[in-house]
Amino acid sequence: MGFGQHQSFYLRPQWLYKGLTEIKSDPRFFYNDTHFEQLGLGKNMAKSAKYWLFSTGLMEEKRQSGKTEHHLTSLGELVDRYDKYIQHPVTKSILHYTLASDPKIATSWYWFFNVFKESIFDKAILIETLETWVGQTLEKSVSSNSLKRDIDCLIQMYSPNNLSSTPEDVIKSPFEELGLISNTVKGTYKKTPLDTVFKFEVLFITFLIYIERNELNEVSLDELIDGEKLWGRIFNLPRSEIVNCLEEMQKSYPIIFTRTNRLDVVRITDTTSYLDYMERFFENEVVL
Secondary structure, three states: OOOOOOOOOOOOHHHHHHHHHHHHHOOOHHHOOOHHHHHOOOHHHHHHHHHHHHHOOOEEEEEEOOEEEEEEOHHHHHHHHHOOOOOOHHHHHHHHHHHHOOOOOOHHHHHHHHHOOOOEEEHHHHHHHHHHHHHHHOOOOOOHHHHHHHHHHHHHHHOOOOOOOOHHHHOOOOOHHHOOEEEOOOOEEEEOOOOOOOHHHHHHHHHHHHHHHHOOOEEEHHHHHHOOOOHHHHOOOOHHHHHHHHHHHOOOOOEEEEOOOOOOEEEEOOOOOHHHHHHHHHHOOOOO
């Protein structure tokens, strides 16, 4: 399980771009003594950038000739080719999905989007509930400070950013624009549904990812609504919105939404991989 590895710095899009660029030319880049200077970052920020490259699924570790190297994943290569500056809502949404659906590398993020069910909360509630879950779920203890840093970082990444006196903190996280957490009264937050005009594309791609990873060809409506790593949890979508999306999507996407008295099921009718589908999408899409 992974806690506190972000060094208290939330994800910045330019860190991903810089990291992708450097490891393409040097798979040992992050082992160079001057790598943080080449990134234009402090040492802890460079560690954070490395972590976000891993946790968003853009970079992976490999052993080559007895040495550890970093390489772009297939998703990393696609993003580098079509949206290296992380500007398109589809890219941001898929990186969010990758981050929030991996319990090992970003455990607090997984917990928040898949396990924690409250829709309105403050940081104190989040920390207390996360501590309880960690204590009941994991064999090893995790320090309260690590969990607090995770919650602080998560809120900064997804909620509208209040201007800070620190220039680096004024930079938006790419996930803020997804609208998944909104501010209510001071110090209180609310989970809100995914907000993008590309919602159907995002839902279809993440559906492909899920069935590909789990070797399925169908998923029940109840799973889509309340299952971990699926639409209702990851994108804060209520049942009514998921049903409406499915009814519209089956008109132009290769899925069949079958409604019966006993079990409502969504089936895929195309075996295209999510990476192939994303590539076709970006081939026809102008990235701003």
